[in-house]
Amino acid sequence: MNFHSMVWKEMLRRPGHTLTGLLIVALGVAALVAVESVVGSSEQKVASQMQQLGANILILPDGVTLQDYYAADAHGKSLPEEYVTRIALAQKVGVEELAPKLSVPAELGGDSIVVTGILPRTEFYKKSAWQSVDLLTSGLSESAVGKKHEGCGGRSCQIVTADKTDISSYASTRIVHALEMDSALVGADLAKSQRIEEGQSIRILGEEFQVAGILPATGTSDDSRVLAHLHRVQEVAESGPIVNVIEVMGCCEEVATTLVGELNELLPDARAVTISQIVQTQVTVNRLMNRLSYVIFAILMMIGGASIASVMFANVAERKRELGTLMALGATPGMVSRMILLKASAVGLFGGVCGLALGLIAAFLAGPQFLGVATSVSMNAVIIGMIVALIVALAASYPPARKAAHLDPCLCFQDS
Amino acid sequence: MRSLLGLIVILAFLPVNGFAAKMTERVEAAAKNGKYTYVMFYRADNAATEQMANTIRSHVAETREKTTWAVVNIQDRAESRLVKRFDATRIPLPAVFSVAPNGAVTGVYRQRVSQEQLTNSMLTPMYSDMVKALQSQKIAVVCLMPATAMPIPTGVAQLHRDADFKGKLHQVNVYATDSSEADFFNRMQVDRNLTTPVVMMFAPPGTHLGTFNASVKGQELAQELHKSGKCNCTKCQKKKK
Numbered sequence: 001m002n003f004h005s006m007v008w009k010e011m012l013r014r015p016g017h018t019l020t021g022l023l024i025v026a027l028g029v030a031a032l033v034a035v036e037s038v039v040g041s042s043e044q045k046v047a048s049q050m051q052q053l054g055a056n057i058l059i060l061p062d063g064v065t066l067q068d069y070y071a072a073d074a075h076g077k078s079l080p081e082e083y084v085t086r087i088a089l090a091q092k093v094g095v096e097e098l099a100p101k102l103s104v105p106a107e108l109g110g111d112s113i114v115v116t117g118i119l120p121r122t123e124f125y126k127k128s129a130w131q132s133v134d135l136l137t138s139g140l141s142e143s144a145v146g147k148k149h150e151g152c153g154g155r156s157c158q159i160v161t162a163d164k165t166d167i168s169s170y171a172s173t174r175i176v177h178a179l180e181m182d183s184a185l186v187g188a189d190l191a192k193s194q195r196i197e198e199g200q201s202i203r204i205l206g207e208e209f210q211v212a213g214i215l216p217a218t219g220t221s222d223d224s225r226v227l228a229h230l231h232r233v234q235e236v237a238e239s240g241p242i243v244n245v246i247e248v249m250g251c252c253e254e255v256a257t258t259l260v261g262e263l264n265e266l267l268p269d270a271r272a273v274t275i276s277q278i279v280q281t282q283v284t285v286n287r288l289m290n291r292l293s294y295v296i297f298a299i300l301m302m303i304g305g306a307s308i309a310s311v312m313f314a315n316v317a318e319r320k321r322e323l324g325t326l327m328a329l330g331a332t333p334g335m336v337s338r339m340i341l342l343k344a345s346a347v348g349l350f351g352g353v354c355g356l357a358l359g360l361i362a363a364f365l366a367g368p369q370f371l372g373v374a375t376s377v378s379m380n381a382v383i384i385g386m387i388v389a390l391i392v393a394l395a396a397s398y399p400p401a402r403k404a405a406h407l408d409p410c411l412c413f414q415d416s
Numbered sequence: 417m418r419s420l421l422g423l424i425v426i427l428a429f430l431p432v433n434g435f436a437a438k439m440t441e442r443v444e445a446a447a448k449n450g451k452y453t454y455v456m457f458y459r460a461d462n463a464a465t466e467q468m469a470n471t472i473r474s475h476v477a478e479t480r481e482k483t484t485w486a487v488v489n490i491q492d493r494a495e496s497r498l499v500k501r502f503d504a505t506r507i508p509l510p511a512v513f514s515v516a517p518n519g520a521v522t523g524v525y526r527q528r529v530s531q532e533q534l535t536n537s538m539l540t541p542m543y544s545d546m547v548k549a550l551q552s553q554k555i556a557v558v559c560l561m562p563a564t565a566m567p568i569p570t571g572v573a574q575l576h577r578d579a580d581f582k583g584k585l586h587q588v589n590v591y592a593t594d595s596s597e598a599d600f601f602n603r604m605q606v607d608r609n610l611t612t613p614v615v616m617m618f619a620p621p622g623t624h625l626g627t628f629n630a631s632v633k634g635q636e637l638a639q640e641l642h643k644s645g646k647c648n649c650t651k652c653q654k655k656k657k
Contacts, residue, residue: 085507089526127503128621129551130513130524133537135622136547140605241506 017315021308022351025393028300029355029385030362035293036381037363039286041374057259059083059246060271078102081230081241083267084119087248088127090266091134094259097175097249098124102230104237106204109194115204115226117233117243118170120179170215170227174247184209185227188217202226205236248272293381301388304351305396308344312400316340316407324409333405340401341394348393352386359385439486440498443515446484450517452538454485455502458510465510468529472512475534482538516544520551540600542590549586550620555641558616559589560606569613574634581641617641 061077084100102117128135170176170185179185184204186196191214196202200211209228217223234241250259263272316323323336360377367375439455446453454472458465469487476485488495490504499505502513507526514523514537522544523537539547546556557575559568568589576585590597592608601608604616606627615632617625617640626640 081506082508085503086526089507089524125553125621130521132520132547132550132620132622133522133539136618136624137536137603138622140603140624 017311018347021304021311021347021393022354024300024304024307025348025351025389026355026358028297028304029352029389030358031300031355032293032297032385033356033359033378033381034362034366035289035296036378037360037375038367039289039293040378040381041367041376042282042286044376056275057248057250057263058273058275059087059248059263059267060273061244062269062271064271076244078239078242078244079246079267079270081234081243083270084243084246085127086266087246087263088124089131091128091131092259092262092266094250095248097121099174099247099249100230100243101245101247102233102237102239102243103225104205104233104239106226108190108202108204108226111194113190113204113224113226114221115228115233115237116222117230118176118179118227119230121175121177175249176227179229180210180212181229181232182208182210183212183228185213185215186211187215187223187225187227189223190225204228207232207236246270297385297388301392304389305392307396308347308393309396309399312340312344312397313403316400316404319404320407323404323407327407328409336407337401337405340404341397344393344397344401345390348390349386351393352389355385355389356382439488439495442484442486443498447515447517447519452479452483452517452522453515454483454512454534455498455515456485456487456510456512457490457499457502457504457507458487459490464527468510468512468527471529471531472534475531479535479538514538516547518544518548520544520548522547540590540597542588542597543600543603546586546588546618549588550618550622552586553620554586555581555584555620555625556618557585557587557637558604558618559587560601560604560610560614560616561589561591562610562613563593564591566613569615569630569632571628571632571634571637572615575637578634578638580638 059079061079064077081100084098087095087098098119100119103114104117106113106115176185184202186194186202190196196211196214198211198214202209202211204226209226215222215227230243233239248259248263257274260272260274264270327333327336359381363375363377443453443455454476456468456472458468472485476483486498488498488504490499490509492499504511507524509526511524511526512529512534513521514534516522516539518541520539522539523533525533546558549556557572559572561568568587572587575581576587590600592601592610598608606614606616612630614630615628615637617628617637619625628637628640
């Protein structure tokens with residue numbers, strides 16, 4: 001019988017004790033890995049939204065709050081479309097594009113869908129062209145109207161380029177250059193489920209629309225929508241000139257904060273918010289979850305450590321005679337304490353591995369299901385969890401190991 | 417009494433579109449007569465509407481020779497063509513559009529307007545020609561000339577011959593000797609006492625691309641256009657891709 005098999009046999013002889021400690025350690029690591037992985041993925045999603053939409057501002061009807069940027073038009077409240085013109089004519093510094101949206105429920109092939117009215121860029125070109133004279137004057141005298149934001153490309157030119165006319169670019173730019181009144185763009189998922197192809201005719205809200213393009217998948221609610229010209233959607237839905245949201249694309253993130261104040265002043269009955277304000281709640285929740293996961297981990301580790309220590313002390317007390325025999329047969333105090341520490345490290349490592357597996361399963365199930373994020377493993381949590389589980393198990397076993405190492409074989413036999 | 421009743425009945429059954437679109441006709445007539453028209457749209461009779469109407473009225477009274485005005489209620493179905501042309505149901509009202517005789521919109525003012533703004537929206541014929549070109553999505557090449565006898569800078573002709581810009585340029589020649597265009601020189605910040613031609617380029621909706629002297633080569637102008645990224649030529653499109 002060698003040293004390792006002695007440790008292994010010792011663990012198997014008291015499986016209940018071993019499992020208790022192991023389970024608590026596993027739960028602690030599982031909680032840390034699961035929460036950290038989900039929070040990490042959520043943070044990545046927020047960061048990617050910030051990078052992609054950092055300079056964007058949403059104009060919402062007063063009283064509307066939202067957490068999902070891509071569902072900003074799904075609140076049922078409206079704004080007059082004249083607000084769009086008001087922004088366009090105000091020629092605010094840093095405003096690059098405007099994208100108002102109106103979403104109405106409809107049916108397509110027996111399925112309930114959402115039809116979103118969007119306004120092509122050409123409509124704004126027409127309106128900003130009304131101010132050609134002001135822009136010409138400002139271009140020559142540097143007055144406020146049409147002024148560029150310093151360091152930015154500024155106002156985009158209205159001579160049409162090929163990348164602007166590509167309808168599928170809506171998926172990435174959220175802007176379409178030109179869109180015929182009877183044309184529609186269909187989201188990737190909807191096109192797939194309804195087998196819709198480009199050039200096909202579809203009937204929505206009692207009117208025929210020609211499918212001008214199928215949008216590439218974006219992973220947003222746009223994938224299951226039909227997009228059509230805003231004025232056509234207003235007409236068929238008999239809504240009048242209203243919109244649910246106005247998306248303002250700023251030239252850069254730096255200008256967004258200044259623009260929010262200016263837009264709130266320009267549109268007193270609406271509310272302008274930046275993407276960072278929208279994701280603020282999510283950022284706060286993420287931060288809280290992050291802290292909470294460490295608190296839970298610390299508590300469970302303390303309980304686990306105490307449990308392991310108690311089991312080990314009891315074990316040493318119970319095994320005094322066997323330990324005395326071992327020492328009488330020549331086992332050194334170091335060997336005795338190593339035996340106990342090895343048992344503890346096995347509990348710590350195995351508990352950590354079980355916790356890791358449990359945590360990952362929980363994260364991969366809960367992430368997409370409840371939080372709508374595709375989970376990726378938090379390597380930090382894995383490393384911290386495993387190391388702390390091992391340290392706690394070893395630290396908790398150190399006093400009993402030390403006690404066992406200092407046993408006097410004669411006294412052991414005397415006591416028994 | 418019976419005839420009055422009859423008239424009421426006839427009026428009641430007349431289709432709304434049957435009435436003449438008086439304001440639309442007025443705008444068209446003003447254009448034919450070479451006059452500027454201030455087209456004012458409103459939704460309701462309120463203080464803002466009244467104030468705007470008063471400002472326009474007094475301005476038109478002072479410039480009767482050159483201007484006229486039309487007031488349109490956006491709910492008036494007879495004027496739907498005008499309402500649709502200016503998308504007036506979707507703009508903050510009251511609003512006034514300054515329309516040049518060539519159809520170019522030379523100004524739009526919402527909720528309030530001043531005499532000064534109305535005056536500034538009146539342009540010289542060549543200026544409004546340039547604005548019209550910009551509103552038709554063309555690049556405006558302005559040649560400010562000391563006199564009619566002087567030849568147009570060769571660079572401009574070379575630019576016209578460049579295949580990259582075929583159909584995308586609109587040339588406007590303005591002569592310092594033409595007193596009616598004095599305001600054009602003023603607004604372009606170019607001295608009317610110039611001795612050699614000056615070339616200016618603008619892109620829609622009103623971006624100043626550059627001012628060049630008479631010796632400018634077509635290649636330089638083309639280069640400037642390419643550099644600005646606003647030419648939309650095939651070469652630049654390929655580069656962007």
